[in-house]
Amino acid sequence: MAGRRIAWCLTGAGHWLEESVTLALTLEGIDFFLSRAAEEVLRLYRLEERLQGRPLFRDRMASAPLSGRFGQGVYRALVIAPTTSNTVAKCVLGLSDSLVSTFFAQAGKSDVPVAVLPTDTVPYLLSRDPAGRSVAVRPRAIDLERVEQLASFDGVTVARRPGDLARWLEALP
Numbered sequence: 001m002a003g004r005r006i007a008w009c010l011t012g013a014g015h016w017l018e019e020s021v022t023l024a025l026t027l028e029g030i031d032f033f034l035s036r037a038a039e040e041v042l043r044l045y046r047l048e049e050r051l052q053g054r055p056l057f058r059d060r061m062a063s064a065p066l067s068g069r070f071g072q073g074v075y076r077a078l079v080i081a082p083t084t085s086n087t088v089a090k091c092v093l094g095l096s097d098s099l100v101s102t103f104f105a106q107a108g109k110s111d112v113p114v115a116v117l118p119t120d121t122v123p124y125l126l127s128r129d130p131a132g133r134s135v136a137v138r139p140r141a142i143d144l145e146r147v148e149q150l151a152s153f154d155g156v157t158v159a160r161r162p163g164d165l166a167r168w169l170e171a172l173p
């Protein structure tokens, strides 16, 4: 039987970061996992305090032993939000050399549904730096192509906006 908890990975993206944290904190039964860059970026955006008191795990071990939880049925879903272009590329290539990319691989090998919220889904977007200044971002063709490739994976849903992710979570069995 599928587990009742959800594994929520944060990667080192400023875009959709506050929205992702806010959405995750509305839900029960979330275990948070941070990429190494996510730790830094959460601190830069002064959002780390919001996760205090929640189950939270950092990327400290090369073999990502907690990824074994997917095979054990602990998690009914994996969410990666926000998802950097770096993590999207690793996942598409089948790399599993970090906590988040290993979770993605193990969720796939254990038939656990995955939702990702990439930052780079359109050719032009306005983001915010940690000081609150507006920053124009023009994702490259390769960033956009990788997102489309990820969307073609079995069991993987690409959310284009936080609202899409919220609806996916509501529909989870």
Ligand SMILES: Cc1cc2nc3c(=O)[nH]c(=O)nc-3n(C[C@H](O)[C@H](O)[C@H](O)COP(=O)(O)O)c2cc1C
Pocket (backbone or CB within 6 Å): 010, 011, 012, 013, 014, 015, 035, 036, 037, 038, 041, 044, 083, 084, 085, 086, 087, 098, 119, 120, 127, 129, 130
């Ligand atoms: C303030 C800040 C904001 C960033 N925002 C993004 C972003 O929105 N999207 C992205 O792809 N990378 C962003 N990055 C770059 C990633 O953190 C960097 O590529 C990192 O290596 C990603 O590692 P990860 O995918 O393992 O988390 C940002 C970096 C900083 C310092």
